[in-house]
Amino acid sequence: MSVQHPIFFQDGQTDWAQLVQPQIVKSLQALAQPASILAWRSHSLRSNFFWLAQAEAAGLPALPLRFELERELGVLGDWQWVQEIDDQVWVVSASQLAPALQNCAYLNLSSGTSASRTIAFPGWGHLRSNAIACAEFFRWDSSDLYWCTFPFYAHAHELFSKPRYLGAPILALQATEIETINQHLQDPDIRLHILTTPHIASAFLARHLAPRHPHQVCFELAGEYVAIGVVNRLRDQGFRTCISWGSAETTGVAIAVMEPRVAGCIGTPLPGYQLGTLTFQQEMNLHLEGEAIPPFLANDGQLRETLGRFTAKDLVVWDGNQLMFRGRSDRFLKFHGTYIDVALVEGWAKQVESVDNAFLALVEHAAQTQLVLFVQCVESKEWDGIRHHLAHEMLNQYGGIRLAVQIAPQLAHTPTGKLIRDPHLQLKHLES
Structure with a gap:
């Protein structure tokens, strides 16, 4: 793999070779074992690229993490500290993962939205x-x-x-x-x-x-x-x-x-x-x-x-x-004694080409709890047809259970572009 390609940061340009620090690489290699991982808490892009470069040069799988190391590393199962390299930068070991870590470039964690988090080991x-x-x-x-x-x-x-x-x-x-x-x-x-x-x-x-x-x-x-x-x-x-x-x-x-x-x-x-x-x-x-x-x-x-x-x-x-x-964890929602299939109901909306996204949630109000499907669709002229389509599917599948439908050109997303599945935050967004 070439190391000469430039990397453009906001504050200047470098390349992969310039990021590598031989002394740090040498110290990491001394700690390398079949189950060793270089883990650090993600910070600035320059810092992240720096530690990624050291991990690759030392032959260690890289594991940048979103939150505190102790909180995040639980997804590995059994693991042990090996040595602190810098503030919030550690070599850790997970012996039960040793076979998966062979030729592993990077440990890719899920975002944690599933019932239990998942992990992959791309080589x-x-x-x-x-x-x-x-x-x-x-x-x-x-x-x-x-x-x-x-x-x-x-x-x-x-x-x-x-x-x-x-x-x-x-x-x-x-x-x-x-x-x-x-x-x-x-x-x-x-x-x-x-x-x-x-x-x-x-x-x-x-x-x-x-x-x-x-x-x-x-x-x-x-x-x-x-x-x-x-x-x-x-x-x-x-x-x-x-x-x-x-x-x-x-x-x-x-x-x-x-x-x-x-x-x-x-x-x-x-x-x-x-x-x-x-x-x-x-x-x-x-x-x-x-x-x-x-x-x-x-x-x-x-x-x-x-x-x-x-x-x-x-x-x-x-x-x-x-x-x-x-x-x-979110396969079914229990509503009025009936288990509602989340993927099925969301899929009814997503069958419509003009629908960009949808999610189903229970919204608790002071007097009642509603089953609400939030739908993102920029074509307002299709909204009535979408509501009719959803009502028809709901009647066929669940009889008299009422589905409230909230449609908007844009639903609320995180700064990184992920749909926010909190119904109260979505309602606040729609009211603003």
């Missing part, structure tokens, strides 16, 4: 295959810039593996640093490849990026839900757009529409899911390879836990059009 070969798939789809060359708006602790592997395998400079910038991004786009020969969420792409970047021509910008969309309506609207604006598979978090793209119109679900899932039968693979037109950790099997729509080094509790559903990953 260099997997990252390289995803990079090649990405390059082939977008016809990259060495002048293309690469930018990722996801948090570093969730997608560090994207921030260094793809651009370096593809020979592309990295823009290590926050999603809000649009002026700097636009300065790069003033060169008509520059193309910018952006890994981002559908919400940030459509609601923010598409409005504020100022390329000489939209084809300079390539959106690679990943996240908990990627709607075909968002893909098509971005393409209608002239942006090159596809749904990324291999870039998604450990729990995968929660619902990725695999219709031919998308024509660009690139890459393979991170090792973490081994998805079932030949029919399943043929229908999805995906090549799934490598050992799955945890070794899940999809069988008749139900995810079965098998004996393995690591387990998690998710549901996988494939209905011929949509692939769904859901944590068991």
